[in-house]
Amino acid sequence: MKNINFKQLFSQYKLMALLIAIAIIWAFFSWETEGGFVSARNLSNLLRQMSVTGILACGMVLVIIAGEIDLSVGSLLGLLGGVAAVLDVTRGMPLPLSLSIVMVMGLALGLFNGYLTAYLRIPSFIVGLGGMLAFRGILLGVTGGQTIAPVSSGMVYLGQGYLSAGVGSSVGIALFMIAVLLTWRQRTNRAQHGLPVAPMWRAVARILIIGLVLSGFVRTLNSYDGIPVPVLLLLALLGLFSYIASQTVFGRRIYSVGSNMEATRLSGVNVKAVKLWIFGIMGTMCALAGLVNTARLAAGSPSAGTSGELDAIAACFIGGTSMRGGSGTVYGALIGALVMASLDNGMSMLDVDTFWQMIVKGSILILAVWVDVSTRSGR
Amino acid sequence: MSDYLMEMKGIVKAFDGVRALNGIDIKIKAGECIGLCGENGAGKSTLMKVLSAVYPYGSWEGEILWEGKPLMASSVRDTEAAGIVIIHQELMLVPELSVAENIFMGHELTLPGGRMNYPAMYRRASELMQELNMPDINVALPVMNYGGGHQQLVEIAKALNKKARLLILDEPSSSLTSSEIVVLLGIIRDLKAKGVACVYISHKLDEVAAICDTVAVIRDGRHIATTPMDEMNIDRIITQMVGRELTALYPKQEHAIGERVLDVRHVTCYDVDNPQRKRVDDVSFSLRKGEILGIAGLVGAGRTELVSALFGSYPGRYEAEVWIEGERADTRSPRKSIRQGLCMVPEDRKRHGIVPDLSVGQNITLAVLDDFSRYTRIDSAAELKTVGDEIARLQLKTASPHLPITSLSGGNQQKAVLSKMLLARPRILILDEPTRGVDVGAKAEIYRLIAELARQGVAIIMVSSEMAEVLSISDRVLVMGEGVLRGNFINKDLTQEAVLAAAINPQARADGDSPASDAAGAHEHMEFI
Numbered sequence: 015m016k017n018i019n020f021k022q023l024f025s026q027y028k029l030m031a032l033l034i035a036i037a038i039i040w041a042f043f044s045w046e047t048e049g050g051f052v053s054a055r056n057l058s059n060l061l062r063q064m065s066v067t068g069i070l071a072c073g074m075v076l077v078i079i080a081g082e083i084d085l086s087v088g089s090l091l092g093l094l095g096g097v098a099a100v101l102d103v104t105r106g107m108p109l110p111l112s113l114s115i116v117m118v119m120g121l122a123l124g125l126f127n128g129y130l131t132a133y134l135r136i137p138s139f140i141v142g143l144g145g146m147l148a149f150r151g152i153l154l155g156v157t158g159g160q161t162i163a164p165v166s167s168g169m170v171y172l173g174q175g176y177l178s179a180g181v182g183s184s185v186g187i188a189l190f191m192i193a194v195l196l197t198w199r200q201r202t203n204r205a206q207h208g209l210p211v212a213p214m215w216r217a218v219a220r221i222l223i224i225g226l227v228l229s230g231f232v233r234t235l236n237s238y239d240g241i242p243v244p245v246l247l248l249l250a251l252l253g254l255f256s257y258i259a260s261q262t263v264f265g266r267r268i269y270s271v272g273s274n275m276e277a278t279r280l281s282g283v284n285v286k287a288v289k290l291w292i293f294g295i296m297g298t299m300c301a302l303a304g305l306v307n308t309a310r311l312a313a314g315s316p317s318a319g320t321s322g323e324l325d326a327i328a329a330c331f332i333g334g335t336s337m338r339g340g341s342g343t344v345y346g347a348l349i350g351a352l353v354m355a356s357l358d359n360g361m362s363m364l365d366v367d368t369f370w371q372m373i374v375k376g377s378i379l380i381l382a383v384w385v386d387v388s389t390r391s392g393r
Numbered sequence: 394m395s396d397y398l399m400e401m402k403g404i405v406k407a408f409d410g411v412r413a414l415n416g417i418d419i420k421i422k423a424g425e426c427i428g429l430c431g432e433n434g435a436g437k438s439t440l441m442k443v444l445s446a447v448y449p450y451g452s453w454e455g456e457i458l459w460e461g462k463p464l465m466a467s468s469v470r471d472t473e474a475a476g477i478v479i480i481h482q483e484l485m486l487v488p489e490l491s492v493a494e495n496i497f498m499g500h501e502l503t504l505p506g507g508r509m510n511y512p513a514m515y516r517r518a519s520e521l522m523q524e525l526n527m528p529d530i531n532v533a534l535p536v537m538n539y540g541g542g543h544q545q546l547v548e549i550a551k552a553l554n555k556k557a558r559l560l561i562l563d564e565p566s567s568s569l570t571s572s573e574i575v576v577l578l579g580i581i582r583d584l585k586a587k588g589v590a591c592v593y594i595s596h597k598l599d600e601v602a603a604i605c606d607t608v609a610v611i612r613d614g615r616h617i618a619t620t621p622m623d624e625m626n627i628d629r630i631i632t633q634m635v636g637r638e639l640t641a642l643y644p645k646q647e648h649a650i651g652e653r654v655l656d657v658r659h660v661t662c663y664d665v666d667n668p669q670r671k672r673v674d675d676v677s678f679s680l681r682k683g684e685i686l687g688i689a690g691l692v693g694a695g696r697t698e699l700v701s702a703l704f705g706s707y708p709g710r711y712e713a714e715v716w717i718e719g720e721r722a723d724t725r726s727p728r729k730s731i732r733q734g735l736c737m738v739p740e741d742r743k744r745h746g747i748v749p750d751l752s753v754g755q756n757i758t759l760a761v762l763d764d765f766s767r768y769t770r771i772d773s774a775a776e777l778k779t780v781g782d783e784i785a786r787l788q789l790k791t792a793s794p795h796l797p798i799t800s801l802s803g804g805n806q807q808k809a810v811l812s813k814m815l816l817a818r819p820r821i822l823i824l825d826e827p828t829r830g831v832d833v834g835a836k837a838e839i840y841r842l843i844a845e846l847a848r849q850g851v852a853i854i855m856v857s858s859e860m861a862e863v864l865s866i867s868d869r870v871l872v873m874g875e876g877v878l879r880g881n882f883i884n885k886d887l888t889q890e891a892v893l894a895a896a897i898n899p900q901a902r903a904d905g906d907s908p909a910s911d912a913a914g915a916h917e918h919m920e921f922i
Contacts, residue, residue: 203774209781261773263766266751270759273750280706280745281760281813282731340750 028334028386032349036356043360051360054238058245061235062173062310064355065244066091066303066319068348070326071333072248072255073299075347076292078330079259081272081339082131082138084293086145087300088322092315093153094120095304099162099314102169109168117301123149124297125290132289146323154316163313172247173309176240185241186232189249193224244306248348251302255344268292272339328375329354332382353378397458398423398590399444399477399559404455406443413439414453415614421559426581426591428605428622430598430630432860436614437594441561444592445479446472476558480548482567488537493518495536496551521550525580540667542573549580553589560584561592566600567693578604596691598627598897612636627897635860635889648848650868651682653907655735655821655852656716662698662876665709672698673711674876678905680821680852685843686907687867687884688856689892695876696856697740700823704730704737717821731760734820738811738827740856746810747798754780754794756809761816783812788838804835811839815846822846823854828862840866860889871905872896878903 043051050056070087077084094116101112127145131138177185197217204211235241259265267288270278279285303322308314333350335342354375361371397420406414414436421427431437442448444457446466457464459475466472469479486495493514494501502510502517518532525546536544545565552560562581566574581591581604595601601608602622609619610633617633657680662673673695680686688696701707703715705726715722717733724730727737739745748756757780758765765776780794789808791801798806807827814822824843828836843866847853857863863870864887872880872895880895881903895901 200774203772204777207774207778209774209777261771262769263762263771264769266755266759266762266771270748270751270755274744274748277739277745277748278759280704280727280737280739282728282817283759284728336750340748 029343029346029349032333032346032353036349036353039353039356039360043356043363047360047363051363054234056359056363058235058238058242060352060355060359061245061248062242063359064351065242065248066307066310067322067325067329067354068248068351069251069299069303069306070322071329071347071351072251072344073296074323074326075330075333075335075342075344076255076259076268077138077296078327078335078337079272079339079342080268080289080292081275082289082292083142083327084127084138084145084296085142085323086127086149087142087296087303087326088319088324089146089149089153090120090123090297090300091304091307091319091322092317093149093156093304094123094301095308095318096153096157096162096314096316098169098305098308099165100156102165103162103314109166112169113305116305117298120297120299120301120304121294122297124300125294127297128290128293131293132286138293142323153318157314157316159316161313161315165308165312165314169305169309170312171243171309173244173306174312175243177243177246179236179240182232182236182241185246186228190225190228194221197221244310247302247306251299252344252348259344264288264291269340273341325351325354328379331386332379334386337383350382353382396422398425398460400458401440401444402456402458404440404443404453404457406439406448406453413614414443416455417611417614417616419609419616419619421590421592423558423590424585424588425607426585426593426605427619428601428608429592429594429611430601430608430634431611432634435611435634437611438563439614440611441479441563441592441594444472445469445477445561473555476556477561478552478555478557478559479561480545480552480563480565482564484544484548486536486544486547489535491533491535492522492530492539492547492550493532495547496521496532496554498551500555517554518550521553522546524553524583525550526583540573540669542569542576545569545573545577546580549584553584557589559590559592561594563594564596564693565593566595566597574600596693596897598630599899601630602627610634628894631890631893631897635893648683648844650684651850652718653679654682654718655680656719657703657905658714658716660699660702660711660713662695662702662707662711663709668710671876672709673702676873676876676878676905678871678878678881679907680854681907682852683847683850684907685847685853685855685866685868687863687870688854688873689858689860689863689870690873690879690896692858693875694873694896696873697825698876699873700737700825700854700856701739704735704823706737706739731814731817734818735823736760736814736817736819736821737823738807738814738825740825740829742803742807742810742830747806749797749799751798752795753784753789753791753798753801753809756798757783757794757812758816760813764816779816783816787812787842802835804831804839807831807839808835811842819851821852821854823856825856826858827855828857828859860892864889864892869907872901872903874901875899878905881905 040052070091074084074087097119098112098116101107101115127141130136130141197220201211201217232241259268267278267283270283271285271288275285304319307318311318329350330342330347331337331350332353333343333346333348335347357375357378358371361374399421401417401419404414404417405412417440419427429437443453446469449467450465464475466475496518497514502513504510515532522528522530522532527546530539530543536547565577569577578600584591593601593605605622607619607621608625608630610617610630612634617636658677660673660676661671664670664672676699690696698707702711702713703724705724715724717735722733724733724735748759754777758776762771765772777794784791784794787808789812790805798809801809827839831839843853843855855863855867864884867884870882870884870887870892871878872892874896879898879901880892882891
């Protein structure tokens with residue numbers, strides 16, 4: 015009996031469990047590195063390191079919720095990052111133009127994957143596997159197997175730039191205002207339709223917690239060099255994708271397609287179009303991740319993004335996305351990415367051998383999914 | 394030593410306290426063929442599952458004697474060892490494997506080292522085919538090279554290879570053509586001559602009359618009678634199957650029937666696996682505003698196929714012409730159909746009705762989500778308001794609209810699925826088995842709702858296997874059998890016997906038009922009939 019209660023508690027507070035896991039990992043590494051791990055400088059690094067996987071995970075979580083998988087994202091990221099470097103370095107194109115070309119290419123290739131999956135009914139696993147090989151091949155062809163450098167300073171800013179302390183603080187305040195506004199709107203809206211409204215103290219407590227977290231976040235990063243640009247991008251994507259997943263018609267359909275595609279189709283939903291656009295979004299995220307990756311390295315590398323798909327997929331699963339499809343959250347996937355990045359970062363600081371790092375990451379993935387599966391109430 | 398090969402005495406099987414079988418006695422001699430008849434849900438399949446130990450000894454009450462000794466089988470393996478083999482309605486063959494490999498599945502003849510002894514298996518399989526008078530079958534070819542009839546033979550050969558002495562055939566002819574059925578019946582006669590006993594379960598009473606020595610009828614889990622076939626005819630079997638008088642369980646509401654709203658012409662559906670076979674063969678019918686049209690028929694008659702073709706969700710190849718309010722309508726996909734006010738509540742709630750990971754409320758609004766969105770954003774407060782109203786209107790019992798739909802009872806899940814389609818404001822509503830797996834209370838509420846919708850002018854098509862239900866709430870009843878329309882009755886003094894007789898009469902043909910006498914109904918396309 016007690017066991018069942020524990021299970022229920024766990025699945026209800028999955029987010030809490032994940033945050034506790036992160037707290038344990040951070041505490042362990044801080045203790046081992048005598049505080050070095052939680053220094054402002056390292057946290058800033060850590061967040062920058064997770065940004066590429068995080069951007070991919072934002073798209074991947076939607077793909078997995080819809081009951082599909084995309085294995086081509088690592089290669090596609092590499093290809094689009096490589097194209098960005100070629101356009102920037104070899105062609106000398108102005109930054110806005112090369113950015114738009116890469117984004118449109120990402121969308122188009124993603125839609126192509128989606129078309130193959132949804133309309134030609136090729137299993138997405140195969141489409142991804144084929145894309146993984148083909149996109150990497152195209153990348154090798156485009157770059158001639160060479161690293162393309164140095165990219166322009168404008169592009170480098172995307173991956174390595176920081177917001178000044180003033181701008182960073184304003185971003186923090188703006189986010190806080192949005193949180194207040196959303197809470198207030200939700201309350202008035204519910205009251206308007208005569209639905210029960212949660213007590214005031216809960217809204218206030220919620221806003222207070224958000225405020226504390228935000229100010230801690232901004233202060234820590236400002237005490238180093240400021241908020242890194244890719245981290246800001248990731249935050250924006252977190253907001254956008256959480257909004258899409260939980261507030262929009264499209265988002266609701268992603269969940270319902272993944273949970274029971276046939277029932278959704280019989281309810282008059284164009285399930286093929288839903289899948290097509292999910293892959294389109296995934297492609298666009300590959301473009302963004304490719305740009306950030308090229309900017310971070312200040313070069314287009316033919317091996318960029320290798321096994322990026324695995325990191326992104328692992329992040330989603332660690333973050334509690336169901337592999338049957340139908341359930342999962344964007345913030346969960348990002349916390350999953352943070353877990354992976356923390357392990358990478360911490361073990362590197364401790365000079366753990368690479369082979370150990372791989373073994374640990376693999377085991378954590380399996381452990382996380384085992385915990386998730388065994389606490390899912392018996393279905 | 395008893396005269397009987399097998400005797401079942403006082404078999405009682407309950408599910409959650411509900412008695413599906415309530416004291417059944419069946420006896421069978423070697424070389425005898427007994428026909429087991431009953432309406433859908435009478436308990437035939439349950440009884441056979443008891444006999445073949447799908448439900449192991451101890452999970453039911455009563456006694457089975459096998460050659461005079463109690464049989465206490467705990468699994469299908471035990472009953473097969475004794476010689477009781479069941480052939481299910483759905484063939485259990487692996488199409489890609491050869492005839493011989495299928496016959497020996499699970500009992501392969503092997504050489505040392507676990508290698509397949511193909512020569513021995515081919516030899517034995519060929520012998521079995523000889524026994525079945527089918528020497529033409531090449532046992533080394535994949536099963537999928539042969540048609541449904543021959544595949545059925547492979548199943549029988551598989552059973553014979555297990556030294557079957559009692560063969561249970563559950564609707565063996567439901568997927569066969571008439572010439573294949575003749576072959577099947579011939580083989581059963583041969584088996585009888587060799588001393589193999591058979592239990593023949595079929596809705597096709599002419600087959601039962603042709604092949605069986607005795608007929609046992611069960612109804613509502615009770616054994617009605619076992620009679621030698623000489624003393625029976627098809628009419629008597631039907632009377633025994635139906636038996637009860639219709640009670641006034643379902644009060645009928647008066648409602649006006651208006652103009653013709655739906656015309657369906659030439660619906661033909663082909664089997665998904667066997668494209669030569671027609672599941673629905675050229676069915677046409679029409680429907681009026683506020684009319685409740687029941688579609689009756691036995692399992693496999695093609696009712697679900699017919700309505701899913703209308704709605705655009707039939708999985709195989711099909712043809713259908715649909716007119717809504719006199720205009721040709723494109724209903725080739727559920728999306729298009731729903732937009733034109735043609736909605737369907739599907740038969741299989743779990744697979745086609747509910748979305749298990751969504752909440753009750755999210756399931757209810759799935760089809761009309763666009764109505765609650767501004768610039769694609771869902772107005773969740775407006776959505777919740779509608780959901781709340783719906784829950785109250787349908788008396789859907791849920792503690793909160795945020796609960797997962799899987800936490801509800803079957804009846805309340807069905808109400809949610811129904812509500813989903815009602816929100817789409819249907820002009821024509823198809824309900825496929827709307828009360829399957831629904832408790833009595835929820836059933837009554839669903840009937841009340843159907844009557845209320847009809848009063849509001851919604852045209853309703855209700856497919857149901859429960860004859861009492863069809864006769865109680867329909868204005869008109871279409872009867873289907875083997876893919877064709879066999880009857881079109883105004884529901885006035887209509888009896889279950891008449892419906893059942895039409896359903897199993899292979900000669901019957903009917904057109905499905907609504908016979909109300911107004912000129913408005915006579916459109917140009919009426920020339921087709």
